[in-house]
Amino acid sequence: MLMLSFLMRQYIQYAFLIGIALSVSAALLSPYLVLNQQSLITDGLAHVSFTGLILGILLADQPFYVAVPFVVLAALIIKYLSTKKTMNTDAVIGVVSAVAFAIGLIIISQSSGFNRVIEGMLVGNIFTVTNTELIFSLLVLVAIAWFVLRYYKPLLLVTYDLEYAKFAKIRYQFLGYGLAVLAALLVVIGVRTIGTLLISSLVIFPTLVASQFCRSFKSVLLCGVGLSIVVTILGIFSAHYLQTPAGSTIVVLYAIVLLASFLVRPLLRKGDA
Amino acid sequence: MIRAENLSKVYGETKVLHDVSFLLPPGELLYIVGPNGSGKTTLVRMLVGLVKPTEGTINIHTDKIGYLPQRMVYKTDFPITVQEVIEGGFACTPQLSKQDKRALILEWAKRMEIEALVDRPMGTLSGGQQQRVYLIRALVSQPDLLVLDEPTSALDPEFRRKFNDLIMEMQHKQGLTVVYITHDLDEAVDPESLVLFIDKTVGFFGTQHQYREGHPHAHA
Numbered sequence: 310m311l312m313l314s315f316l317m318r319q320y321i322q323y324a325f326l327i328g329i330a331l332s333v334s335a336a337l338l339s340p341y342l343v344l345n346q347q348s349l350i351t352d353g354l355a356h357v358s359f360t361g362l363i364l365g366i367l368l369a370d371q372p373f374y375v376a377v378p379f380v381v382l383a384a385l386i387i388k389y390l391s392t393k394k395t396m397n398t399d400a401v402i403g404v405v406s407a408v409a410f411a412i413g414l415i416i417i418s419q420s421s422g423f424n425r426v427i428e429g430m431l432v433g434n435i436f437t438v439t440n441t442e443l444i445f446s447l448l449v450l451v452a453i454a455w456f457v458l459r460y461y462k463p464l465l466l467v468t469y470d471l472e473y474a475k476f477a478k479i480r481y482q483f484l485g486y487g488l489a490v491l492a493a494l495l496v497v498i499g500v501r502t503i504g505t506l507l508i509s510s511l512v513i514f515p516t517l518v519a520s521q522f523c524r525s526f527k528s529v530l531l532c533g534v535g536l537s538i539v540v541t542i543l544g545i546f547s548a549h550y551l552q553t554p555a556g557s558t559i560v561v562l563y564a565i566v567l568l569a570s571f572l573v574r575p576l577l578r579k580g581d582a
Numbered sequence: 583m584i585r586a587e588n589l590s591k592v593y594g595e596t597k598v599l600h601d602v603s604f605l606l607p608p609g610e611l612l613y614i615v616g617p618n619g620s621g622k623t624t625l626v627r628m629l630v631g632l633v634k635p636t637e638g639t640i641n642i643h644t645d646k647i648g649y650l651p652q653r654m655v656y657k658t659d660f661p662i663t664v665q666e667v668i669e670g671g672f673a674c675t676p677q678l679s680k681q682d683k684r685a686l687i688l689e690w691a692k693r694m695e696i697e698a699l700v701d702r703p704m705g706t707l708s709g710g711q712q713q714r715v716y717l718i719r720a721l722v723s724q725p726d727l728l729v730l731d732e733p734t735s736a737l738d739p740e741f742r743r744k745f746n747d748l749i750m751e752m753q754h755k756q757g758l759t760v761v762y763i764t765h766d767l768d769e770a771v772d773p774e775s776l777v778l779f780i781d782k783t784v785g786f787f788g789t790q791h792q793y794r795e796g797h798p799h800a801h802a
Binding site for chain 1: 630631632649651657659660661662663665666667669670673674701702703719
């Protein structure tokens, strides 16, 4: 009982709520981004988000009010440019995120008092979540869950076979922009809590691990969500007791699970044969 | 019915198709033949709406089209089952119930002799088995027009014959209109089926019988 008494503290409850909301949101987007070689968009948007939040701190009471439209706009630009045949998607992500990050660093160099803010945004802090951030993360979860459930099969078709999706008159552009905007919203809230350098791992790991064992797309999606909840809860517990950053702890736990899945997978396949 | 009039396609400065016209009545089977790079695939991609002609028009009597694209190498590590792939074919007919879809999938899987593989991951299937899955995806929506781009390229000779018999049967019994790109006109069993030979433009359009009688490419 004594061990669990810390759960009565509000900041711990907020940390679990926002951690689970973020990890489930990320796991829901995960297969559509990872299996379509678009997972780096979250990494790129995290760099953009860094600048968005810096601008937000300078220009508004709530950094989100500036950061959200800033990052959503960047996501739309990345998506638009990647549909043009003049640049590869990874190059577009690299250019947009580097430019945005550079602008952020220039702003910081010309201002003062940002040192602690920068550290906080690079590694995140899930134990200092505000009411606004919690509500925003829950709204993002609802939006992502609705989008994935509503467009589950068209999204799968676009991810697996874009040519056939175009033939079947699936609104692939709408779905692509939708995913980009939702990834942007996830990243903005994730940068504050998980950290700029780590938020993309919440998107990448669930599908990487689940696809080692799962045979169908649906099971990859569901296993990814389940896995993300378990790892996030264990990660926050561990971070609290070990006094380590929660985001980093969650990522290290994911890495251990991935490594274990690589080791166990051949044994399972041997059993199948 | 497909009415194609003066179709041309230009990419940059490269003319891929020039002034292609033909009229395919409903319920007919049309084989499209021609050398590599002759524009066959561009033409069928125009028919299914994936490519817009630079000039000319296409009128098709139905919206219910089944399409098998040219064989592509898919990611073998993509976690997706045979059933999930075939369900993509219902994108144009979402009104069917889950049970009806499953029944249709199993029925077609049986006809294509892959009923035991329906719940298997696609990545574990051979190339020929995967090709059958994509054929089923093209057929489950019960199309009026079936467009096939080299459908038998990965199939073994025995199943290739069975597949061609099946297409003929569907054409004769159900009035299915079929457009079929092939490199091997020996697959065309019915002498009254139609042949369109193109090499960027129409070189021949008529029955297979006429084609074999009078066209220099027929025995090439």
